[in-house]
Amino acid sequence: MSKRAYNFNAGPAALPLAVLERAQAEFVDFKETGMSIMEMSHRGKVYEEVHNEAASRLLKLLGNPEGYKVLFLQGGATTQFAMLPMNFLGEGKKAGYVKTGSWANKALKEAKLIGETFVAASSEEDKYMSIPDLSKLELPENTAYLHITSNETIEGTQFQAYPDTGSVPLIADMSSDILCRPFDLTQFGVVYAGAQKNLGPSGVTVVIAREELLQNSPKHLPTYFRYDTHTENNSLYNTPPSFSIYMVNEVLKWIEEQGSLKGIEQKNLEKANLLYQTIDSSGGFYRGCANTADRSIMNVTFRLASEELEKQFVKQSELEGFIGLKGHRSVGGLRASIYNAVPYDSVKALVDFMNEFQKANG
Incomplete structure (x- = not known):
């Protein structure tokens, strides 16, 4: 396949x-x-x-x-x-x-x-x-x-x-x-x-x-x-x-x-923590949208310094095989939906891409 x-x-x-x-x-x-x-x-x-x-x-x-x-x-x-x-x-x-x-x-x-x-x-x-x-x-x-x-x-x-x-x-x-x-x-x-x-x-x-x-x-x-x-x-x-x-x-x-709901929760927390840590440790290059205490472990929303940079992020990510990272049309920005079925490896690949994108554009 x-x-x-x-x-x-x-x-x-x-x-x-x-x-x-x-x-x-x-x-x-x-x-x-x-x-x-x-x-x-x-x-x-x-x-x-x-x-x-x-x-x-x-x-x-x-x-x-x-x-x-x-x-x-x-x-x-x-x-x-x-x-x-x-x-x-x-x-x-x-x-x-x-x-x-x-x-x-x-x-x-x-x-x-x-x-x-x-x-x-x-x-x-x-x-x-x-x-x-x-x-x-x-x-x-x-x-x-x-x-x-x-x-x-x-x-x-x-x-x-x-x-x-x-x-x-x-x-x-x-x-x-x-x-x-x-x-x-x-x-x-x-x-x-x-x-x-x-x-x-x-x-x-x-x-x-x-x-x-x-x-x-x-x-x-x-x-x-x-x-x-x-x-x-x-x-x-x-x-x-x-x-x-x-x-x-x-x-x-x-x-x-997967270990029923406790097992699923642990996997979801690992994915969400990895992604939010990348956003929070970027020195402001990536900015989380939601209040920290109320962040979703399913839909991670974040912004870049400008809409032009966000468009560039989406375009380049799609070329690398990442799908669905454009934020909803009503709010703009970026969004990664990391539902139960999204593997940890996919989130790790996204984090690696985000780090490389910051190096090239920071």
């Missing part, structure tokens, strides 16, 4: 090579059925085993807490921005949102179309380069839920601890850092994530929720937008993205092989 790219894309993102190779081996003939898993009925026994295995394996990685259900849905996390308030934001209730950046703002924008919202905390004054302190958070009695975005892909910030919301359900968009480290699922009413960063390919969105929250959705909602529809039908109400769910199951197997 020809040399693989150093893939730092923000999403769709790198997948473990071992998973891709397993999928390749099973692509044409899955378990001697004479078919690809993409060709078989989602009502058949062979596919349903994979489907159920993926859900149970995900809960197992999170400690198998009682009373939680996994749903495999479509439409990306973006659809969840609307489904959450549609199902949970009833009359006389308010939904609280913590504004931490681009994706948190998009979630809030959708909720405003559905019902009454309020901003519980915000880091807007800091240009979203930090996570607001929620240790003394007080929520109104009529709060339906509090929504956070655990990791802001664009700005490069990440929650280091989650707020205690008492009886108010805590809901988290974990699209860009789910399973990068252990966390206590019982703190949350709902966790959701698009698969295309840490779970698998695009096409499936994972929702993990307390079962009581998934029951008795408002009757006026269209059938597909009701959580109880998908709960009652084991996420098989309509044809699921079967290949994406199969790939999620394979990625979850791979995470187990």
Whole structure:
């Protein structure tokens, strides 16, 4: 096989090579059925085993807490921005949102179309380069839920601890850092994530929720937008993205092989520490964007002295086989997304390139 790219894309993102190779081996003939898993009925026994295995394996990685259900849905996390308030934001209730950046703002924008919202905390004054302190958070009695975005892909910030919301359900968009480290699922009413960063390919969105929250959705909602529809039908109400769910199951197997979430966290910290150390020790040539205490171990954002130098960095890096280092168009700069599947060797190669680039341009 020809040399693989150093893939730092923000999403769709790198997948473990071992998973891709397993999928390749099973692509044409899955378990001697004479078919690809993409060709078989989602009502058949062979596919349903994979489907159920993926859900149970995900809960197992999170400690198998009682009373939680996994749903495999479509439409990306973006659809969840609307489904959450549609199902949970009833009359006389308010939904609280913590504004931490681009994706948190998009979630809030959708909720405003559905019902009454309020901003519980915000880091807007800091240009979203930090996570607001929620240790003394007080929520109104009529709060339906509090929504956070655990990791802001664009700005490069990440929650280091989650707020205690008492009886108010805590809901988290974990699209860009789910399973990068252990966390206590019982703190949350709902966790959701698009698969295309840490779970698998695009096409499936994972929702993990307390079962009581998934029951008795408002009757006026269209059938597909009701959580109880998908709960009652084991996420098989309509044809699921079967290949994406199969790939999620394979990625979850791979995470187990890495030492589960504690093992994955250690690998992610090693990668992030190497990259941040290079930025911080560059004498100002590279400048980290996010507040040091709130830095993401998934999306490392940084700047150079000028936009022209950043363009030169991107152009030269692409010639060397590095992909996806240009920052998001809304903020500019540079960004290395170092999700679970990005190997340490890729980050080491990036650091070596950064050191050489500084020698040539410093």
